[in-house]
Amino acid sequence: MPAYKAPLDDIRFLLHDVHDVAQLAALPGFEDATPDMIDAVLVEGAKICEEVLFPINQSGDTEGVKYENGEVRTPSGFKEAYAQYAAGGWTGVAADAKYGGQGLPESVRFVMEEMLCSSNLSFSMYPGLTHGAVSALLSHGSDELKDRFLPKLIDGTWGGTMCLTEAHAGTDLGIITTKAVPAGDGAYKINGTKIFISAGDHDLTENIVHLVLAKLPDAPGGTKGISLFLVPKYLPKEDGSPGTRNGVTVGSIEHKMGIKASATCVLNFEDATGWMVGEPHKGMRAMFVMMNGARLAVGLQGLGLAEVAYQNALSYAKDRLQGRSLTGPKNPSGPADSILVHPDVRKGLLRIKAFNEGMRSLAYWVGIRIDLEHRHADPAVREAAEDLVALMTPVIKAFLTDKGFDNTNIALQTLGGHGYIREYGIEQYVRDARIAQIYEGTNAVQALDLVGRKLPMEGGRLVRRFFELVKGDVDAAAQVDGLEEFAKPLGGSLYQLQKATMLLAEKGFANPDEVGAAATEYLHLMGYVAVGWQWLRMATVAQEQLAAGKGDKRFLQAKLKTARFYFGRLLPEAATLLAAIQAGSAPIMAFADDEF
Structure with a gap:
């Protein structure tokens, strides 16, 4: 049987020593979010993940969701676990206190999200979609909609979804056909069908609030004609209790490779009553709040699954003679x-460990930037944080899920034949991890977003900020005895990333296929550099604490050893990515269709 223990020691090291989580208590509204309070919250969060959610992960995968008489039933134990989760306030951990949330920093929710995904990814989907709906309503909903819907979404009484995809459209939302017609009194009638709707129906909450993309009768073509509507499963009564059933029905549930305890539904909207969120034809602006948050959350799914897979692979390797x-x-x-003596086994486990710890640091750094973006008093600090979050969002989504899937596969390989057997749990993590590379915008789409939108944004300001941060730390570390071994290779890889950036800027104007052909390699190159930067920061702190006689000596020494492994065995892979980018689009685009 698999096991999971939240990596609280590593989490504390990152939050307190590397990223200075204490700075959050100086932000307006976060005065109570002291390091001690955050630690206490995360200890309790770890308990519910380890003791309540993890024990029903495998059984939930085996049982799956059931579609009976037009209703979706979650696996045994899920309803009870959700009730306990909601009662603890976890559904609103980072939500606005005005509407009943805990009002904690978003970076705290990032940590909680990782632990949730490690313990039970399918379960995490239900409150995760609700959090996204809450974010969109907070940003673009009217006061009336906020007052009416947010309290019950935040306290977990109601759930939420995002309804974008249609069977014929996929990623191309500009050609969706779902219609919204004014029905008087500010309401609309929604007609259409949406597919792949995570948490689209279930028995965990008394109502479900769908955020639906649709087009008004006078909508212009493409994405400029999309509006966003709030469509509840049950129309609320005046007292807020569920009233009559709305025109939203489940057509079917998907039978999937993984996340089998998460209900992925086809939803039919037939004269369903809804209310507009935001302005007419500006639905994508509102939905992107939800989508960008979801993309970061999906990156944490890759990290969470890689962490639990690593723990179980390491335990097996130590015991297997x-x-x-x-x-x-x-x-x-x-x-x-034990098989842990074999270099190839050690190399695989260290690969997982080095990526996991580096990706965790990068994700938490982004989480803190979100808090600074929303709360810091200085506009310049807010702008810089916003730039860096925007730049890193596709990297977090794609790089963490690509490496997360790779890492779960390495973990399975560590167990050999036992890895392929359901009893040991690893095969579920591989299956669950695979979807993260696809939904919320495939990783190829994330790469195109990075090179096509984020690099040229604000005249290249976003990527220049990132380069300056990394170069500043590289230059500083190069002057410190013991850190040159990390600073030098990172500086070389940063130069490779800068060279690739210039190459895309030069070739992309003349031939857009050059950008498309290089996009995925470029995103991964940035991912290697970003994780390497985090390893430089961790190594710097570890060396300082060892020199001062602070902290756990073995923990800190292991950090330095893992940093050496990353810079010596993993970061050199960045050079191969640059070589592929330099090869250009010709080896790809030269083929005629009938030559494939």
Whole structure:
């Protein structure tokens, strides 16, 4: 049977020592979010993940959701677990206190999201979609809609969804056909069908609030004609209790490769009553609040699954006796050595460890930037934070899920044949991780967003900010004894990223296929540099604390060793990405269709 323990030691090291979470208490509204309070919240969050949600993860995967008599039923134990989760205030951990939320920093929710995804990804989808709906309503909803819907969404009484995709459209939202017709008194009648709707129907909450993209009768073509509507499953009564059933029905549920305890639905809207969120034809602006938050959350899914897979692969490798060390027996009194003595097994586990810890640091850094963007008093600080969050959002989504899937596969390989067997749990993590590379915009779409939108945005200001941050830390570390071994390779990879950036800028104007052909490699190159930057920061702190005699010596020494592994064995892969980018689009686009 698999096991999971929240990595609280690493989480504390990052929040307190690397990212200075204490700065959040100086932000307006976060005065109570002291390091001690945040620690206490995360300890309790770890308990509910380890003791309530993780035990129903495998059984939920085996049982799956059921579609019976037009209703969707979640697996055994999910309803009880959700009630406990909501009662603890976890559904509104970072939501506005004005509407009943806990009002904690978004960065705290990032940590909680990682632990949720490690313990039970399918379960995390239900409150995760609700959080996205809350964010969109807070940003673009009218006061009337906020007052009417937010309190019950935030306290977990109601759930939320985002309804974008249609069978014929996929990523191309500009060609959706769902219609919205004015019905008087500010309401609209919504007609159309949406597919792939996560948490589209279930029995965890008494009502579900759908945020639906649709077009008005006078809508212009493309995405400029999309509006956003709030469409509840049940029309609320004056007292807020569920009233009559709205015109929203489940056509079917999807039978999927993974996340089987998450209800992925086809939803039919037939004269469903809804209310507009935001302005007419400006629905994408409102939905992007939800989508960008979801993309960051999906990145944390890749990290969370890679973490639980690593824990179980490491435990197996330590216990599994098979073969002898190449340099002589390490367990001479036993029949064999543990497989952890073998270089290839160690290399695989260290690859997971180095990426996981580096990606965790990057994700938490972005989470804190979100808090600074929304709360800091200085407009210049807010602008810089907003720029960096926008730049890193596609990187977090795509790089963390690509590496997350790779890491779950390495973990499975560590277990050999047992990894392929359901009892050991790893095969579920592989299946669950695979969807994260697809939904909320495929990773190829994220790469195009990075190179096509984020790089040229504000005349290149976003990417210049990132380069300056990394270069500043590289230059500083190069002057410190013991840190040159990390600063030098990172500086070289930063130069490679800058070179790739200039190459795309030069070639992209003449031939857009050059940008498209290089996009995925470019995103991964930025991911390697961004994670390397985080490893430089962690190594700097670890060395400082060791020199001062602070902290856990073994923990800090392991950090430095892992940093050496990243810079020596993983960061060199960045050079291959640059070489592929330099090869250009010709080797790809030269093929005629009938030559494939």
